[in-house]
Amino acid sequence: MTHRPTVPHSRLRSSGGTPIVLVIGGGTSGSALTVLLRRAGIGVDLVEASPDWKASLGAGITLQGNALRVLREVGVLEGVEKDGYAAEGVTVLAPDGTVLHAHDELRTGGDDLPAHIGMQRPRLQQLLIDEVLASGADVRLGTRATAFEQDAEGVDVTFSDGTTRRYDLVAGADGLGSATRRMIGITDTPEPTGMGIWRAPAPRPAGVTRTEMIYGGRCFIAGYCPTGEDTVYTYLVEPARDRASLNPDTYADEIRALSEGYGGAWTELRAAFTDPKAVNYACFDRHLVEGPWHRGRVVLVGDAAHACPPTLAQGAAMSLEDVQVLAELLTGRTEWDDRLLTEYHARRLPRVRMVVDASVQLGRWLLDGVRDADVPGLVHRTLSALKELP
Template identity: 65%
Template sequence: MTDTDPRTVLVIGGGASGNAMTILLRRAGLAVDLIEAKPDWNATTGSGITLQGNALRVLRELGVWEKVSACGFPYTSLGMTAVDGTLLFLKEDMKTGGEDLPATLGMQRPQLQQILIDAVRASGATVRLGTTAENLEQDANGVSVWFSDGTEGRYDLVIAADGVHSTTRVAIGIPDTSEPTGMAIWRTPAPRPESVTRTDLTYGGPAYIAGYTPTGENTIYAYVVEACRERGSIDSSAFADEMRRLTEQYGGAWPEISKSITDPEKVNYTWFRQLLVEGSWHRGRVVLVGDAAHCCPPTFAQGAAMSLEDASVLAELLTSGRPWDEELFKAYYERRVPRVRTVVDASVQLGQWQLDGVLDADVPGLIGRTMAVLKELP
């Protein structure tokens, strides 16, 4: 970078994309402030996460792959089973991150977040938790920001990584909002049955989809997908009972898994949502990454991967020596949007087939075609 290039960055949001942006920009010598609304930095939130090779490739770029590998459970195939547990189809997972990385790795989501938190801390970035950006005013040279703790700052660039309900997206005048897809998911961590060594999915039965993913030697996360219900209609104290009711008719490993679903505080219920901001992912010197720009149902397990890829591509452009101008932000959008659109559309399609009752849907074919796109570098 030249002496006239911008060097101060505010990252709003400490999830996967915000943490990755911070690590990469600090590595390049930029001054980075990261603010996160949650006082605990979301360090204990979530049950499990499935990371395919293209996500692992970015985690390696961040320098955290060895720690991720030590915590996670790698595997190479995806099984599709009947309601009684009979294996119907076994598909070898494509190595979308290259031959030197596992095809897929499951891990506990809080462990991944803690690894990224540690890397952000080690990067030397300034971190403020329990803090939000209350107001932004920008001009041709940068952005002035007023914070919820009463302080203010001046930055050459603001990166909005504040999630699907991004207040920054609204503040800069981008009207796009996420929409429910009509499906919802129950998720919980559970002990790993010895037979569970990969993701298995069952389409149909008491729910639209039932599945599980190993997240470590002794853990999995299990999930069932059904039609959306009003959250107020479900007493949170009955979450475990409700998830167990939905899973207890499935065979294979499910009887053992269902017995372990007893703690309602460990069960999460979330609606599937979709979003793809069109036109551009920036306004002036404020740019969106991750779920602030796009989100999709977890049917392809690519949400975190797309967010991490956003951070990798944007950091590459910002540290390339180019001016931080409209052309650079346009290049970021144009490079990312075709790939993200493929994932969003395919993720929604898998669910829509279930909602529409399509019995002969080519699920393996759609998965294969989408994974082939993801094998290419972002």
């Protein structure tokens, strides 16, 4: 049995007693929210549809400073710094590997944090899992929420195993294809942007100490980011393909063929693409719920409410900022009501819209072959705004 400590009066739910939250989804945002709420003495049940919580697609992740700022609050920054690779800038190369220019990045998390840390995504997931388990939250894997029945004081949730439990709040952190979003009647859905991305891990070539990117050649972007002392994750961005037409058994052949013609470190990286199961393909989507992110006491966080192409590497950061703001409001108010959730949406929407629109615009310029686009200006303006606290 999980011990749920008594919370101070300032954090009591509107109906009195110890509040309890259901978090749906055990990914980055759901796990981070669970930890922050438990630290404040709020009871949390976390349900994850996958029976294997550790399963995580994706070779790596770039965590910008504003994401690191939240991860520090969650308590995993030390592990991220230990297992990841901190870098201060980006180098742009010609297709043959010649350096065109290098620039430092803005420290969106503040001067005391790196500009970004690259790391293997499964390792980040494990750090968050460890923190959730240490928090004392109740975790159920292979479990889905199948129905909500709400009144003014709470939500009765029915689960896929047939059980029902009452909660003061439900947070849907179940990703881009969120079932929670559909269940509460929000009809906004992700829209493809026309680009697709191949990702794969590889050994880190000697001399690769920061993110390096090539624009042009066979792909829109061919890049790689160090994720540790011995690893990088690589990515190649191209026009989107119909995923149904792709054979996963040929993924290694596909990414190897796309990387042909790129010089520099790509010669060494290409030789590492041998296991099709280590290669991931995904399409870029634009997603933003413009209207309220809640219905009654069920609220969306992270990709369930918004998502964008990784052209600014801000997807995880925006989700983590959602968590930080929502946790701040829930732990600082005596009443959990419509005004609280409306304030959460009002604080997040303008910032998220800015990032989504900028990320999509960067991709659109590539798709349209615009050569005189003000890419540096757009990136600088957006990242400068993100240095401010959400």
